[in-house]
Amino acid sequence: MTVQGGRPLLIMGAGAWGTALAVVIARSGYQVYLWGRDPTQLAALASDRENARYLPGIEFPSTLVPLVTLDALPKSIYAAVLATPLQSTRVTVRQALEHGLRSFICLAKGIELDTQLLVHEIIAEEAGREAPVALVSGPNFAREVAEGRPAALTVATRDDALGNAVVRYLHGPSLRPYRTDDLNGVAVAGAVKNVMAIAAGIADGLTLGANSRAALITRALNEMTRFGVALGGKAETFMGLAGLGDLVLTCTDDQSRNRRFGLALGRGVDPRTAVQDIGLVEGIPTAAAVIARAASVKIEMPICAQVASTLRGECTPEQAVAALMRRELPRAASG
Structure with a gap:
């Protein structure tokens, strides 16, 4: 199975939801890199092959690679998946931009306290209004998704190429995405x-x-x-x-x-x-x-x-x- 020539994804944020989607996407055969702010935690993820803190017992597929540092990031990444808390989104986008990433798939939910901006408005302010952005949302708890229980979610984007790619990354035996342009x-x-x-x-x-x-x-x-x-x-x-x-x-x-x-x-x-x-x-x-x-x-x-x-x-x-x-x-x- 290939998406955009089989290009890998970077998931930025190694909490429960970021890890769950990393696992599900990797199970479909895609290369997924998982990064977080705590190098000690990422080293443990790499050695244990599970996220014992947030999703104990969920084994990592072989195509899921935890990264202690973004300096080891390959140049072929298709998009950054923003899985850090909403109030940290601006900083995370800047880190992605520093490593050459220009397309964003956002999992965070909320409104920025200092600016009252919605999440895609934050990304546009940092990356420019032409930057492709997709929001992934819906009624999902991380563990149930990681366990492979049936679930559905919404993919919101105004960029057709990104939207089609995100749907293909996410769609699998237990996960069904639906498209909308209503960011x-x-x-x-x-x-x-x-x-x-x-x-x-x-x-x-x-x-x-x-x-x-x-x-x-x-x-x-x-x-x-x-x-x-x-x-x-x-x-x-x-x-x-x-x-x-x-x-x-x-x-x-x-x-x-x-x-x-x-x-x-x-x-x-x-x-x-x-x-x-x-x-x-x-x-x-x-x-x-x-x-x-x-x-x-x-x-x-x-x-x-x-x-x-x-x-x-x-x-x-x-x-x-x-x-x-x-x-x-x-x-x-x-x-």
Whole structure:
């Protein structure tokens, strides 16, 4: 099987999701190089042939090569797959550019806190607006993908050559990609769902019940759709894998770090203690960034706003719920 003459991929970020996709793509026979910021971790990946920290028990295919340094990178790499946290995307893009890479496949979800830019906007600012960019998103947990369980995802790009290549890299017995050109919609959905997962976790941590969870997810979908359309996204994107699919998954399953963080807050755990226990929670910086970007296009984000207020210590989880319930009803209320 060949893509673009069989050219290899570089995956930048050796966490769970970057490693999972590296494994799946390598299983299809493609050469994949996996790099991360911790040389000690990469040396362990090379010797152990598994990522014992994030995906223990998932054996690396022979075509997956961990790299301790990018100086050993071959010149034939087709594209950089950005699998580092969203707030590190700018630095990662610069590192890719320094090594001659000009096409980007991005796995990160969120909005940059300092600039309120979506992920493809960050890449365009660093690499130029003509740089080919694809976003990969959808309702997927890394371990299930790495284990070969059936899954589907969205590939968003306006570059046909890159889009066709990404679909071929990803498509296999257990993974089905779907194309769209809606970069804005996919980026917004991926960012906002992390904040909504914190809200869903808070609701369940407060034991508000199944009715509350269903209502929250439904209104969260409305909120993220309005925001996404205001930024140029397509409403139908939010009813697909990158929107509703990812939202439901992240809001209802405890594999989600954002949901687990919300659960901890709802149960009265201090936010700093919760982060120490859980690790990276992308929804924390994203909450403030979403509110700022939404204000710039005059879109109200009441659920995100209450999450942000809770994270800033301005209200308790109980007070946040009460504030949402007290909001004035619109004249033409819709569910």
